[in-house]
Amino acid sequence: MITKKAKYALKALLELGADYDTKKPVLISNLAERGRIPKKFLELILLELKNKGILESRKGKGGGYLLAKPPAQVMLGTILRIIDGPLAPLPCLSQTAYRKCDECQDETHCSIRAVMKDLHDYQVNLLDNTSLEGMLEKGCAVAAVGNYAI
Amino acid sequence: MITKKAKYALKALLELGADYDTKKPVLISNLAERGRIPKKFLELILLELKNKGILESRKGKGGGYLLAKPPAQVMLGTILRIIDGPLAPLPCLSQTAYRKCDECQDETHCSIRAVMKDLHDYQVNLLDNTSLEGMLEKGCAVAAVGNYAI
DNA sequence: TATAAACACTACTAATTCTATAGACTAAAT
DNA sequence: ATTTAGTCTATAGAATTAGTAGTGTTTATA
Numbered sequence: 001m002i003t004k005k006a007k008y009a010l011k012a013l014l015e016l017g018a019d020y021d022t023k024k025p026v027l028i029s030n031l032a033e034r035g036r037i038p039k040k041f042l043e044l045i046l047l048e049l050k051n052k053g054i055l056e057s058r059k060g061k062g063g064g065y066l067l068a069k070p071p072a073q074v075m076l077g078t079i080l081r082i083i084d085g086p087l088a089p090l091p092c093l094s095q096t097a098y099r100k101c102d103e104c105q106d107e108t109h110c111s112i113r114a115v116m117k118d119l120h121d122y123q124v125n126l127l128d129n130t131s132l133e134g135m136l137e138k139g140c141a142v143a144a145v146g147n148y149a150i
Numbered sequence: 151m152i153t154k155k156a157k158y159a160l161k162a163l164l165e166l167g168a169d170y171d172t173k174k175p176v177l178i179s180n181l182a183e184r185g186r187i188p189k190k191f192l193e194l195i196l197l198e199l200k201n202k203g204i205l206e207s208r209k210g211k212g213g214g215y216l217l218a219k220p221p222a223q224v225m226l227g228t229i230l231r232i233i234d235g236p237l238a239p240l241p242c243l244s245q246t247a248y249r250k251c252d253e254c255q256d257e258t259h260c261s262i263r264a265v266m267k268d269l270h271d272y273q274v275n276l277l278d279n280t281s282l283e284g285m286l287e288k289g290c291a292v293a294a295v296g297n298y299a300i
Numbered sequence: 301t302a303t304a305a306a307c308a309c310t311a312c313t314a315a316t317t318c319t320a321t322a323g324a325c326t327a328a329a330t
Numbered sequence: 331a332t333t334t335a336g337t338c339t340a341t342a343g344a345a346t347t348a349g350t351a352g353t354g355t356t357t358a359t360a
Contacts, residue, residue, distance in 0.1 A: 036253035060357030063306045103186035111285040122272050135261040210328030211334045
């Protein structure tokens, strides 16, 4: 399961992706309301995404958040790694955060690892090739549903 | 990431799978030692697997645990669901434990759900079609590695 | 240049899950 | 009887999750 935090992040990013062309910052309160996300919690999430270079922000009146890059260049995998940590089902499979499994002796012959590697490869390939734009194209902007009615 | 508990369960089951033909029960202590698993923790895990019908046990001298079914009929997906819960990355994708996402209005148009469904389908298909036997065939018995040398 | 609007940052907390450990109990074999 | 081995319940520390609170800092603009 992905965390609620990650889902909140994605919802907010999809909203920002949909608004990208306007080049205008969107208020946290706005994103929180549209996505039904606790505002204070969302603040933390957006701040983290900003510090990781995904978002830009402007303070003061007329401020808010915007995507730092076009939605086609923001990958789902990147976001999930930032918010939920490594994608790998086993530490010994992670490329971004490799760690030997505590009790494992021989990685190359581990049959658990073999199956999980199959899974992981598919997963990484999918998530690192799916952009916010791609998501916005199929299915409408998730977050928008329910606010702008049927 | 799968939990340590799940990895412990799989290691023990793979050992039991490898020993299946002997029809002789294997001691918890034995499994614990071979897999470098805390014994008391493993007890709980095996008990749970027994209560779910995956294992059989015998008490008293000459007792221990054995697979309740041939290794070819014990699926990885089944084990992971028992130990770690639903496989689905989103509650609204789980077939065994469906739950509407808290803030979601329209599942059918949710673009997060759409990507995750792709992932989930692949995952379920892989894990529900991989048996202990299948795992034992490729890669040697994981757990055995390191105990029976090279 | 005051002031209001927004984000930035730190700290705290409640609840849950993960990873165990302890100890008493029960059943089977000899 | 006694030993062997699984069964079951309770407890506990650490980590993670999902927030909340409150103060600080920056910017626009009246």
